[in-house]
Amino acid sequence: MTTDREAAGKALYEERMKLLDGLWMPDAPPWAELPEDVKERWRTYTD
Numbered sequence: 001m002t003t004d005r006e007a008a009g010k011a012l013y014e015e016r017m018k019l020l021d022g023l024w025m026p027d028a029p030p031w032a033e034l035p036e037d038v039k040e041r042w043r044t045y046t047d
Contacts (some may be wrong), residue, residue, distance in 0.1 A: 009043035 010031045017028045031039070 005043050008046035012046055013042045
């Protein structure tokens with residue numbers, strides 16, 4: 001995996017995570033605590 005791909009997936013996740021408060025949703029876990037398969041799903045959204 002490239003660091004660009006990792007950074008893009010993390011950036012997208014963190015951007016969307018900020019929207020949860022406005023939707024009255026519970027906080028999402030930090031990127032570092034996500035299982036690898038969930039991180040990979042976010043990475044694929046940026047491919």
